[in-house]
Amino acid sequence: MTIRWDSNGNGLADDANKPVSDAAVAMTLTYQGVSSWNFSGTTDSAGQVTFKLIKAQPGSYTAQVTALTHANFTWVPGLDKDNPDTYLHP
Numbered sequence: 001m002t003i004r005w006d007s008n009g010n011g012l013a014d015d016a017n018k019p020v021s022d023a024a025v026a027m028t029l030t031y032q033g034v035s036s037w038n039f040s041g042t043t044d045s046a047g048q049v050t051f052k053l054i055k056a057q058p059g060s061y062t063a064q065v066t067a068l069t070h071a072n073f074t075w076v077p078g079l080d081k082d083n084p085d086t087y088l089h090p
Contacts (some may be wrong), residue, residue, distance in 0.1 A: 021047060023043045
């Protein structure tokens, strides 16, 4: 996942927005509404943090950021329009 600063406040960070480094991210990954895993990590200089699920089963996964903190920015969950996201693993 990539964390970007939302410069215009519309709840969606565009590719033109700067990435946010050193942000602490927590997320939950849910498999078909049954199983779930919690992950946490810190974004790198490109604003990216990677979470891996080993031996993922085929099916539908929902990823939801549950916490996001940074020394200079504030995450407003109600404005985060693309959270959660759903993915289909082949």
